[in-house]
């Protein structure tokens with residue numbers, strides 16, 4: 475008997491709203507990796523997992539993971555989840571939707587007393603946005619055995635190292651290598667996530683199946699000029715780091731525009747010393763490059779560095795650029811995509827196949843086993859913005875598709 479009320483969606487939306495209370499900045503949602511708000515959210519998710527009957531813990535890197543055994547103990551796990559860290563002034567659905575949907579599916583499997591041919595794990599990763607430290611999907615890459623020890627020495631804007639922050643959080647930097655899972659332990663990974671784009675809304679579809687995830691380069695750049703008196707130094711005698719950086723940001727824009735399908739963004743920039751009457755001496759800015767083809771992304775990055783060095787030389791300023799993320803594009807598992815597609819069609823949807831311009835923990839999990847993602851329509855495609863929103867009905871549709879996909883992969887009828 476097909477349910478007509480959006481019961482599962484209502485539970486998912488209530489969980490998301492509850493988790494949205496935890497922020498490091500009153501009045502807006504900011505929950506950076508290892509912050510007090512991340513800790514509070516992790517503990518809330520831990521409690522929810524335990525209430526759902528999962529054996530749950532917060533792991534050495536700060537991810538929350540809960541496990542329900544299958545029809546016999548020790549089976550490889552089908553992992554459901556996403557992340558609970560956010561960007562600055564974020565929306566509440568980017569990440570928590572996938573964690574809440576995974577949790578509700580686990581609750582439903584338990585309520586129905588289903589004995590699955592795999593264990594079910596629900597995970598809330600903690601460093602998908604990589605906003606606070608120069609890392610790359612560090613908590614899911616810890617599972618994939620791809621954690622880079624140098625990430626522990628990376629510093630946030632306040633100068634705190636990841637190692638210090640993780641220790642204060644209650645994590646265990648030295649315990650991270652032991653988090654690495656073997657592919658034999660993982661039956662696969664399914665992630666529900668908002669689309670963060672306009673395609674599903676334009677197609678009037680609540681869900682879509684993700685074909686692949688774009689490759690991504692991130693770097694920290696610095697321009698060093700000469701701080702000096704804004705009133706006494708003639709214009710032709712300045713080494714203005716901000717004017718140089720502004721020219722570089724425009725170069726990033728026009729070089730990115732020249733590569734089909736690529737995007738290039740200077741998202742964060744800080745000015746030192748930052749006083750109204752001082753010529754800026756130092757600029758730090760971020761670089762985020764993505765392109766469907768890895769070769770195009772790498773050549774775009776090379777062209778940007780050449781152009782920035784030319785600008786720096788002409789303006790007699792210093793320029794450095796340190797890469798800390800270089801993720802190859804990932805094709806998601808065709809078999810798991812087909813399972814998502816069958817489950818969606820069984821519920822009367824006609825899901826698009828669409829690529830992801832955003833990165834996700836599925837990039838790391840794809841190294842452990844078949845991985846796939848289900849996108850959920852979001853209003854006007856807005857994300858990384860408090861205006862991010864989805865409907866109760868679409869949350870219900872996505873959760874039921876996720877449940878149907880789990881049953882499909884278990885060889886059970888939807």
Ligand code: HGY
Pocket residue numbers: 602603604831832833834
């Ligand atoms: O930036 C991204 O693609 C993701 O939201 N972390």
Ligand code: MN
Pocket residue numbers: 557568569602667833834
């Ligand atoms: Mn996300």
Ligand code: MN
Pocket residue numbers: 561568603832858
């Ligand atoms: Mn995001």
